[in-house]
Amino acid sequence: MSSHIHVSPTGLFWENTFFNLALAVYLIAVLCYLAHLLGKEQLGRFASHLLRLSFLVHTAFIVTRAINVQRVPFVGSFEFGNMFVWATVLVYLWSEWRMQEQFYAVGAFVTPLAMLYLAYLTVVPLLFPAIRISRVHSRLAPVLQNKWLTVHVSTSIFGYAGFTLAFAAAVMWLLKRYLKSDHLITRALPGSKTLEEYMYRGAAFGFLFQSAMIITGAIWADISWGRYWGWDPKEMWALITWFVYAVYLHARFTRGWTGLRTVVLVMLGWVCMVFTWIGVAWLLSGLHSFG
Amino acid sequence: MTPEKTDLSAQENKKSALQQLLQFLSSMQLGLILLILLAVISVFATLQENETAISNIYHSWWYLGMMAFTALNLLLCTIRRFKPLTKLVFRPQKLTSPASLRKLPHHCELPLTQTTTEAAALAQAEAVFQRQGLQVEVNTGPAGKVLFAERGKIGYFGSLVTHFSLLVILLGAMYGSLTGFEQRSGGLAGDHFHVAEGGFRVDIKDIRMEPEEDPTVRPRVFSELEVTKDGRQLAAGTVAINQPLRFSGNSIYHTTFRYVADVLAKDLTSGREQQLKLWDVDRLQLDREGKVNLHVMQFFPNFSMRQGGVPYSKNYLPENPVLVGLLIENGIAVRNVFLRLNVPEVINTGSGEVELLMSGFEQAAVFTITRNLGRPILFSGAVLLIIGLYLCFFTFPRRYWAVFDQDGGSLIIGGRSRNRLLLAKELEQLQKDITSRGGEADV
Ligand code: HEM
Numbered sequence: 086m087s088s089h090i091h092v093s094p095t096g097l098f099w100e101n102t103f104f105n106l107a108l109a110v111y112l113i114a115v116l117c118y119l120a121h122l123l124g125k126e127q128l129g130r131f132a133s134h135l136l137r138l139s140f141l142v143h144t145a146f147i148v149t150r151a152i153n154v155q156r157v158p159f160v161g162s163f164e165f166g167n168m169f170v171w172a173t174v175l176v177y178l179w180s181e182w183r184m185q186e187q188f189y190a191v192g193a194f195v196t197p198l199a200m201l202y203l204a205y206l207t208v209v210p211l212l213f214p215a216i217r218i219s220r221v222h223s224r225l226a227p228v229l230q231n232k233w234l235t236v237h238v239s240t241s242i243f244g245y246a247g248f249t250l251a252f253a254a255a256v257m258w259l260l261k262r263y264l265k266s267d268h269l270i271t272r273a274l275p276g277s278k279t280l281e282e283y284m285y286r287g288a289a290f291g292f293l294f295q296s297a298m299i300i301t302g303a304i305w306a307d308i309s310w311g312r313y314w315g316w317d318p319k320e321m322w323a324l325i326t327w328f329v330y331a332v333y334l335h336a337r338f339t340r341g342w343t344g345l346r347t348v349v350l351v352m353l354g355w356v357c358m359v360f361t362w363i364g365v366a367w368l369l370s371g372l373h374s375f376g
Numbered sequence: 377m378t379p380e381k382t383d384l385s386a387q388e389n390k391k392s393a394l395q396q397l398l399q400f401l402s403s404m405q406l407g408l409i410l411l412i413l414l415a416v417i418s419v420f421a422t423l424q425e426n427e428t429a430i431s432n433i434y435h436s437w438w439y440l441g442m443m444a445f446t447a448l449n450l451l452l453c454t455i456r457r458f459k460p461l462t463k464l465v466f467r468p469q470k471l472t473s474p475a476s477l478r479k480l481p482h483h484c485e486l487p488l489t490q491t492t493t494e495a496a497a498l499a500q501a502e503a504v505f506q507r508q509g510l511q512v513e514v515n516t517g518p519a520g521k522v523l524f525a526e527r528g529k530i531g532y533f534g535s536l537v538t539h540f541s542l543l544v545i546l547l548g549a550m551y552g553s554l555t556g557f558e559q560r561s562g563g564l565a566g567d568h569f570h571v572a573e574g575g576f577r578v579d580i581k582d583i584r585m586e587p588e589e590d591p592t593v594r595p596r597v598f599s600e601l602e603v604t605k606d607g608r609q610l611a612a613g614t615v616a617i618n619q620p621l622r623f624s625g626n627s628i629y630h631t632t633f634r635y636v637a638d639v640l641a642k643d644l645t646s647g648r649e650q651q652l653k654l655w656d657v658d659r660l661q662l663d664r665e666g667k668v669n670l671h672v673m674q675f676f677p678n679f680s681m682r683q684g685g686v687p688y689s690k691n692y693l694p695e696n697p698v699l700v701g702l703l704i705e706n707g708i709a710v711r712n713v714f715l716r717l718n719v720p721e722v723i724n725t726g727s728g729e730v731e732l733l734m735s736g737f738e739q740a741a742v743f744t745i746t747r748n749l750g751r752p753i754l755f756s757g758a759v760l761l762i763i764g765l766y767l768c769f770f771t772f773p774r775r776y777w778a779v780f781d782q783d784g785g786s787l788i789i790g791g792r793s794r795n796r797l798l799l800a801k802e803l804e805q806l807q808k809d810i811t812s813r814g815g816e817a818d819v
Contacts, residue, residue, distance in 0.1 A: 088590035227596055227617040282797050289769035296765055300758040309618050311558075311629035311744045313754070314549075316434045318422040325422075328415035332408055338535075338768075338794070339404055369422060 088224040096153045103146035104167075108203060110139035111174075115196045122193035122273050129189030133181060136196065140174050147171060154222045159238040160229060162218045162366070166206045169362075172242035173199045173249045176290070180250060180283075190273045191283065194253035205363065216367060233305035241298040245358055247291025248330070252355035254283035255348045262345070281343060284351050285334075292330045299323055318369045322361035329354040402452030410446045417442075447546045454539045465532045470524040471517035474781040477790035482799045484807050486787040494780040497787045498523050501778045504809040508802065510776065523778040531771030538764030544757030552750025562742035564636060564653070571745050574626055576605045583741050585633070591691035597633045599741045615743065625749040631742045635675035637699045638736040639715065645728035654699065655740070663725040670701045670713060670723075675737065679714075699734055772798050776806075 092100075117132030147167060150158040158164040177195045181188070210218045258280045264271045274280070302320070307313035314320065333350035336342035360368075391399065400406060417439065421429040433439050477483050488497055498514060501523055505512045510525040557573040568579040581600040588595060601621055603610040611623035621628040634655060641650045641660070654660065660670040676689040679698035687700055699715040703723065715721055715734040723730050774793035781788055789806060793799040 088588060088593045224590070224593075227594075231618050279797070293762070293765045293769055296761055300761065304755075304758075307748075307751070308620065311620065311627060311631075311746050313748075316421075316430050317426065321418050321422045325415050325418050328411050328418075332411050332415075335404055335408055335411075340408075365422075 090154055090222040090224055092153045092222050096149065100146060100149045100153055103142055103149055107139050107143035107146050108207070110135055110142060111196070111200060111203070114139055115193075115200055118189060118193040118196050121189050122270055124269050124273075126273070129192075130186070132192060133178075133186065133189060136174065136192065137178060140171070140178060143167070143171055143174070154224075156225055157235055157238075159235070160223070160225060161221075163206055163220050165238065165242075166202060166218075168238065169242045169245050170199045170202050172246040173202070176243065176246040176250060180286070188275045188279070190275065191250075191253060191257065193273075194257055195250060198249050198253055228309050231305055231308060233301050233308065237298060237301040237305055240294045240301055244291045244294030244298050245362065247287045247289075247294060248326075248355055248358045249287075251284045251287030251291060251351050254280045254287060255351040255355075258284065258348050277344075281347065284347065285337060288330055288333060288351055288354065292327070292334060295323070295327055295330070299327060319361065319365045322357065322365050326354060326357040326361055329357050398452060398456075401449060402456045403449075404453070407446075407449050407453065410442065410449060414442060414446070443546065447543060450539045450543050450546075454536060454543065457536060461532060461536055465529050468524070468526070468775065470513070470515050470777075471519070471522050472777045472779065472790070473517075473519040474779050474788050477777055477779060477788045480790035480792065482792070482796070482803055483788060483790035484803055485781075485784075486789070486807060486810060488785060488787060492785070494521060494782070497780050498778065500810050501787060501789065501806075504806055505776065505778075507809070508806065519779060520782070521780065524775070525778075526773070526775040528771045528773040531767050531773035534764055534767030534769070534771070536764075537760055538768055541757050541760030541764050544760060545754055548750040548753030548755075548757055550750070551753060552748045555749045556747045559745045560631065560742065561745060562631075562634070562740055564738050564740045567740075571626075574745065574747060576603050576610055576626075578603050578628065578743075578745070580741065583633075583739050585739050587692060591693045593692070595692050597630060597739065597741055599630065599743070601628060601743075603628070615741075625751065626745065626747045629744045629746070631744045634740045634742060635677060635697075635737050636740045637672075637675055637697075637715070637734050638738070639699070640733045640735055642731045642733070643728065644722070644731055653738075660701075662723060662730045663727050665727075667706050668723075668725040669704045670732075671704055673700045673702055673712075675699050679716075694737070697734070697737055699737075774799060774802070776803075 114132050114135035117128045117135055121127075121129040121132055147158060150164065150167070154164075159168050173195065177192065177199075181192065184191075206218050210216045257274050258277060261271055261274050261277055261280065275283070299320075302323070303313040306315065329350065333347060333354060336350065337347050417433065421433040424432070478485075486497075498521055502512050502514065502525075505523070505525040508527075510527045512523060512525040514521055514523050516522070559571055559573065561569040561571070561578070563569055563580050565580055565583045568577055570577050579602045581602055584598045584600075586596045586598065596616060598614050598616045600613075601615055602612040603621070603623060603626075611621060613621045615621045615628050615630045617630055619630070637654045639652045639654050639660075641652055641662075642648070652660065654672045656672055656674055658672040660672065662668045662670060674687075676687060676696075676698045677692055677694040678690040679687060679696045679700075680690050681687055687698075690696075697717050701713040701715070703710045703713050705726075713721060713723065713732070715732055717734055717736070720731050720733045723732065772793055772795040774791060774795070776789055776791045778787060778789045780786075787810070789803065791799050791803055
C-alpha cells in the first residue's frame with residue numbers, strides 16, 4: 086500500500102508542462118542530431134544547443150516533481166526512468182564538451198536511446214496495457230526512507246548512463262564497419278579507434294558507478310532487511326551486468342582485445358542492464374517483490 | 377626492445393608442471409572463464425523460483441566452490457603480480473634509445489635547427505614536461521642523455537587494489553556466514569526471549585505504534601529493547617524499520633508486527649475460565665476430547681467484508697477490531713467465527729457450550745536477530761573496491777622518454793599510457809610547446 090500525496094493544481098500544471106516541453110525539445114534535438122548525421126552538418130551545433138535547453142527543462146521538471154512529492158523523485162518506474170534519462174543526457178553532454186564538440190554524430194545515437202527510455206515511460210504503456218507506469222505522487226514507504234537508498238539510486242543512474250554511452254558507440258562501430266566507406270553516415274562517424282575509446286570510457290565510467298550501486302544497495306538492504314545480499318533476481322541481474330562488463334574490461338585491458346569481440350561484449354552488457362532495469366520487473370515479476 | 381615490458385610471457389618457456397598449474401590458476405583466462413560461468417549460471421538461476429534458486433544453486437557446494445575458485449584465482453594473481461608491479465612502479469626503466477622510442481605506438485620526432493645542442497633540446501623538453509605537471513629526471517646511458525618523465529604512478533596499483541578488495545569482500549562474506557546466525561523472535565511489551573546462539577536475552581520494554589497520516593499505510597512500530605547477558609546490559613535502544621539495534625556484530629531488526637487478542641474462554645457447563653492471548657495461527661481446543669478446535673486465522677483492526685464474503689481490513693485504525701477463526705470439528709472446517717470486541721460468542725461443541733469473549737488486543741513486534749561479524753571486513757572491501765576502480769579508470773599513469781638523436785639532429789619523444797587518446801593529445805601538446813619554445817631560443 087502506498088500513500089498518495091495531494092498535489093496542488095499549480096504544482097501539477099508545472100510538472101506536466103515541464104515534462105511535455107522537455108519531451109518535445111528532446112525530440113527536436115534528436116531530429117537535428119540525426120539530420121547532422123545524414124549530411125546536414127551545420128545542424129550539429131544547433132542540436133547540441135537544443136539538447137542543453139531540453140536538459141534544463143528536464144531538470145526543471147525533476148525539481149518540480151521533487152517539490153510535488155516532497156523528496157528526491159526516484160521511486161517507481163516513472164521517476165527513476167526520468168532520472169536515468171536525465172543522467173544519460175548529462176553524461177553525454179559532458180562527453181561532448183570533453184571531446185571539444187568534435188563528434189556530434191555520437192549524439193545521433195545517444196539521444197535516440199534516451200528517447201527510447203522515455204518511450205518506455207510514455208508510449209509503451211499505451212501499446213502494452215500489461216506494462217503500467219504510474220505517475221502517481223506517493224509518499225515513501227518507511228523502508229525506503231534511508232539515505233543509502235538515495236546514494237544507491239544516484240549511483241545507478243550514472244552507471245546506466247555510462248553503459249548507454251558505451252552501447253551507442255558500439256552501434257556506431259558496427260555501422261562504421263559494415264556500411265560502405267563512402268556512405269553518408271560512415272563519413273560523419275568518428276574513427277573506429279575513437280569509437281572503441283568511447284566505448285571503453287563509457288563502460289569504465291558505468292562500471293565504477295555500477296559497483297558503487299551494488300555496494301550501496303547492499304548497505305541499504307543490510308540496514309532495512311537484515312541481510313546485505315538476498316540473491317534476489319534484481320540483485321543478481323545487476324551482478325550479471327557487472328560480470329559482463331568485467332569480462333569486457335579484462336579482455337580489453339590486459340588481453341588487448343579490440344574490434345568486434347569487444348563490441349559484442351559491450352552490447353551484451355547493455356542488454357543485461359536493460360533487463361535488470363525493465364525485464365526483471367515485468368518478466369520475472371512473479372518471483373520477487375520490488376520493481 | 378621497448379621500455380617497460382610488463383607481461384611475463386617471454387620468460388615462461390620452461391616450467392615444471394606445478395608452475396604451469398599455478399600459472400593457469402592465476403591466469404586471466406581462468407578468471408574470464410569463471411566470470412562467464414558465474415554470469416551464465418546466475419542467468420539460469422534467476423529464471424527459477426527465488427527460494428529454489430537459493431537452496432539449489434546459490435547455496436550449493438558447487439556454486440560456492442566456484443566462488444572459492446574465483447577467490448583462489450584472484451589471490452594467486454594478486455600474489456604473482458605483486459613483485460613485477462612494484463618493480464614497474466618504483467624501478468621503471470629510465471634509459472632507452474632512439475631506436476626503441478621509434479617503435480612505440482606513440483612517439484614523435486622534432487627536427488631541431490642545426491644550432492640546437494643536445495643539452496638545449498633536453499632542457500627545453502624538461503621545462504615543458506615540468507609545466508605539464510610531470511616529474512622529470514635526466515639520466516645518462518649508453519645512448520647518451522635520456523629524459524624520463526612520469527605522472528600518476530599510483531594508478532598502476534588500480535588492478536591490484538581492485539583484486540585485493542574483491543578478495544576482502546569474499547573473505548568478509550565467508551567469515552560472516554561461518555560465524556553468523558539468524559533467528560526470528562517476537563513478543564508483547566513486557567515479554568522477553570533468549571537468543572541461544574548469541575547467549576543473550578532480549579527484553580521488550582515497550583512497543584509503540586505510530587499511525588501514518590494515511591491510515592491505509594502500515595503504522596510504524598517502535599520497540600524499546602534491552603539486551604542483557606547474565607544480568608549485565610549489552611545494549612539498549614529503539615528498533616524500527618530502517619533502524620536496527622546493533623551491538624558487537626549483532627543486529628536486531630524490526631521485521632513485522634502482529635495484533636494479539638486477549639480472549640476469555642469460559643466453559644459454560646463447568647464454569648471454568650481461561651484467559652488467553654491468541655496470535656494468528658494459534659489453535660484453541662474447545663472440548664475435552666480435542667475434536668472441536670478453533671484455528672485463529674487473522675486479526676482485522678478495522679473489519680469489513682468484501683462482496684463474496686471475503687473479510688478485509690479497511691485500514692489500520694482499530695475502529696472495528698475482529699478476530700476471525702475457523703471452527704474445526706473432527707478435522708472438518710465447519711464455519712467461521714467472528715470475535716468482536718466485548719461481544720461474547722457461544723460455541724456449541726456437542727458436549728457442552730463454550731463462550732469466547734475478546735476483551736482487548738495488543739501489538740506484538742517480531743524481530744530478526746542476526747550476527748554478522750564480517751560487516752567491517754565487507755565495508756573495508758567495498759571502500760577498497762571503489763578506490764581500486766577509481767585508480768584503474770580515472771587515473772592515467774603515463775611515462776615519457778626523450779632522447780636527442782645525434783645523427784638526425786632531432787629530439788625523439790615516446791610515451792606510454794593506458795589512455796591512448798590522452799597520450800596522443802598530450803604528446804601533440806608537448807610537441808607544440810617544445811617547438812614554439814625552441815623557436816624562441818633560436819632567435
Ligand atoms: C570476480 C572478479 C575478477 C576476477 C576473477 C579477476 C581475475 C583476474 C586475473 C586472473 C587476472 C590476470 C592476472 C595476470 O595474469 O597478471 C586479472 C587481471 C586484471 N584484472 Fe581482474 N579480476 C576480477 C575483477 C576485476 C575487476 C573488477 C577489475 C577492475 C577493472 C579487474 C582488473 C584487472 C586488471 C587491470 C588486470 C590486469 C593486471 C595487470 O596487468 O596489472 N579485475 N584479473
